[in-house]
Amino acid sequence: MNSPRSPRRSPRPYQSYVYAYPHKTAYGTLSEDPGGRPALSELWAGERKDALSLYLHIPFCEVRCGFCNLFTRIGAPDELTTRYLDALDRQATAVRDALGDTEPVRFAAAAFGGGTPTFLTAGELDRLCDIAEKRMGADLRSVPLSVETSPSTATADRLAVLADRGTTRISIGVQSFVEAEARAAVRPQRRADVEAALGLIREARIPVLNIDLIYGIDGQTAASWRASLDAALQWRPEELYLYPLYVRPLTGLGRIGASAADADSAWDEQRLRLYRAGRDHLLAHGYEQVSMRMFRRADAPQAGGPDDYACQTDGMIGLGCGARSYTSRLHYSFDYAVEMREVRAIIDGYTATEDFSHAEVGRFTDDGEARRRHLLQSVLQAEGLRLSDYHERFGTWPAEDFREELSLFEHRGWLDPDGADSGLLRLSPEGLAHSDALGPDLFSPAVRAAMASYELK
Numbered sequence: 001m002n003s004p005r006s007p008r009r010s011p012r013p014y015q016s017y018v019y020a021y022p023h024k025t026a027y028g029t030l031s032e033d034p035g036g037r038p039a040l041s042e043l044w045a046g047e048r049k050d051a052l053s054l055y056l057h058i059p060f061c062e063v064r065c066g067f068c069n070l071f072t073r074i075g076a077p078d079e080l081t082t083r084y085l086d087a088l089d090r091q092a093t094a095v096r097d098a099l100g101d102t103e104p105v106r107f108a109a110a111a112f113g114g115g116t117p118t119f120l121t122a123g124e125l126d127r128l129c130d131i132a133e134k135r136m137g138a139d140l141r142s143v144p145l146s147v148e149t150s151p152s153t154a155t156a157d158r159l160a161v162l163a164d165r166g167t168t169r170i171s172i173g174v175q176s177f178v179e180a181e182a183r184a185a186v187r188p189q190r191r192a193d194v195e196a197a198l199g200l201i202r203e204a205r206i207p208v209l210n211i212d213l214i215y216g217i218d219g220q221t222a223a224s225w226r227a228s229l230d231a232a233l234q235w236r237p238e239e240l241y242l243y244p245l246y247v248r249p250l251t252g253l254g255r256i257g258a259s260a261a262d263a264d265s266a267w268d269e270q271r272l273r274l275y276r277a278g279r280d281h282l283l284a285h286g287y288e289q290v291s292m293r294m295f296r297r298a299d300a301p302q303a304g305g306p307d308d309y310a311c312q313t314d315g316m317i318g319l320g321c322g323a324r325s326y327t328s329r330l331h332y333s334f335d336y337a338v339e340m341r342e343v344r345a346i347i348d349g350y351t352a353t354e355d356f357s358h359a360e361v362g363r364f365t366d367d368g369e370a371r372r373r374h375l376l377q378s379v380l381q382a383e384g385l386r387l388s389d390y391h392e393r394f395g396t397w398p399a400e401d402f403r404e405e406l407s408l409f410e411h412r413g414w415l416d417p418d419g420a421d422s423g424l425l426r427l428s429p430e431g432l433a434h435s436d437a438l439g440p441d442l443f444s445p446a447v448r449a450a451m452a453s454y455e456l457k
Contacts, residue, residue: 011437013268014244018380018439020324021373024336026450027363037358040098043327048315049099051108054138056088056128057320058112059347060119062152063187064340071322071336072115073343081120083351084320085127091319092135094356099317107138107317111146115322118153122161129165136317141166148173151189154197159204169208170201171241176217176224177231184218185245191231198235207301208238215274216245216267225274229281238300241293242278244271244436275433289382292435321350325359328370332362342457367394369444371401375425376442380435384419384426398425405441414438 016023031037059072060081076084099105110132120128132138146169147162154172162170174194176182182189201209211232215225232240279289287295316326324333334350337343365373371394378385390398399406406425409415414431416424431438443451 011441012265013272013434014246014436016440017243017246017436018376020331021376021439021443022331022363022365022369022447023443023451024324024333025454026447027331027333027336027361028450030332030359030362037360038330039358040095041100041357043330043332043359044099047327049103049105051106051315053316054107054110054132054136055316055318055320055323056110056112056117056132057318057323058084058114058117058120058128059320059322059343060084060114061116062119062150070115071338071343071346073340073347076119080347080351081124084347085120085124085131087351087353088128088319089131089135090354091356092131095317095319096136098357105137107136107143109144109146110138110140113148115148116150116153117147118149118155118158118162120158122155122157125158125161126165129161131319136319144168146171149197149201151194151197154200156200156203159200159206163204163206167206169210169239170204170206171210171212171239172197172201173212174228174232175212175214176220177228178220178224181217181220181224181228184220185214202235209235210239210241211235211237212241212243213278214243214245215278216271220274222274222277225277226281229278233285236297238297240282240287240295242275242282242295243293244275272433279433289432291381292432321347328365330359330362330364332359334360336361337457339457363447363450369447370394371396372442372444375402376439379425379427380439382427382432384416384424387420387423387425390425402442408441409438 057071060076061072061074064072064074096105112128117128118125129140133140143166145165145167147167148171149158150173154170159170175185175187177191177194179189179191198209198211213228213232275292279295282295283289286298288298290296316324318325318333321334322336324331335346337346371390374390374393375385375398378390385398387397390396394401406415409431412431412434414427414434416426416428416431419426427435427438
């Protein structure tokens with residue numbers, strides 16, 4: 001295996017949130033490959049289909065937050081949501097046909113993300129569930145179903161549809177309960193509206209509530225961060241995600257010049273302080289740390305929803321123009337953009353598509369990349385990587401395949417020295433705190449080169 005890129009001095013702690021590997025900016029247009037666009041039926045032939053994950057992507061939001069670099073657009077004029085759901089229906093039909101009927105096709109988990117899925121009306125959400133069930137064959141009432149929402153779209157009628165269709169987990173992006181901080185993040189919202197939405201979610205009796213919060217916002221202090229944490233804890237959420245603020249190119253914060261802070265080591269230190277304060281506060285209030293970002297209430301029911309990194313497991317079907325799909329050989333999707341004009345053009349192209357039988361954009365993976373993915377999606381979890389699982393799958397040990405990287409992490413104090421006694425490769429508390437530096441160190445040179453050559457749009 002290749003050695004990591006970083007020198008022995010500690011890197012900046014906030015480099016990249018590794019929510020998928022390889023990252024979508026490493027994908028390429030598959031029509032340029034020698035074999036051309038691969039047929040989905042060929043890609044899925046021979047793949048296991050007995051425990052698939054299903055993800056439906058809705059690329060619409062009522063506003064675009066200043067930190068957001070996701071694939072989404074503001075609003076949906078001229079019945080765009082209807083045309084989008086029509087295209088989603090066509091895509092689902094094509095994908096289900098490609099999966100075939102020679103062996104059982106079963107979905108073990110489902111999720112609706114975005115964007116904001118609850119941007120759709122209650123009737124449109126019903127149709128979205130019908131696409132998952134009637135076209136794809138997913139039994140939403142018997143598998144974990146996670147849905148993302150926002151304070152302004154978590155209305156009683158939408159939540160009633162989701163509860164009735166079997167939603168087990170709902171995740172709401174609050175980011176901050178302090179109105180001045182929400183404005184600084186270019187996410188204008190009133191505290192009263194946030195609280196009202198949380199009340200409606202609890203009234204809908206969806207088993208697991210997750211609240212997203214962000215630290216590192218301009219003007220945020222230790223006291224205001226504690227105030228947001230305490231406001232969230234009043235609702236006894238089963239899960240809490242604590243995200244460090246990133247300022248990315250082409251986002252609202254990036255355009256107004258906030259990116260200068262991204263090079264400021266003092267901001268790194270501020271975010272680390274707030275992370276540690278938030279972590280310790282939640283641990284003291286009966287939460288367990290699942291990853292750098294995710295905390296679960298110790299007495300909460302297991303909703304079986306997607307933990308960090310779980311969505312990149314082989315056997316993922318993604319529907320919608322911003323969704324990824326994963327087979328053991330290829331990760332594929334559609335084109336990706338952040339700039340609003342480009343996003344609109346991609347969505348318009350998607351809604352006009354009639355033939356969804358081929359993969360358009362993606363990246364083939366080999367055995368080396370599979371090892372990296374397995375290591376990444378395991379070691380970035382607080383419970384760590386079970387060494388015997390890795391050996392059973394690949395016939396080698398992580399210390400053989402990633403000697404230089406693991407030696408570097410050990411030198412930095414990022415590995416738990418007691419993990420090996422339990423047969424685990426596990427991060428220390430400081431290693432978890434530096435997950436966004438450790439993860440990118442495990443990217444292969446080929447993936448790094450592809451990401452560096454990606455032209456932002």
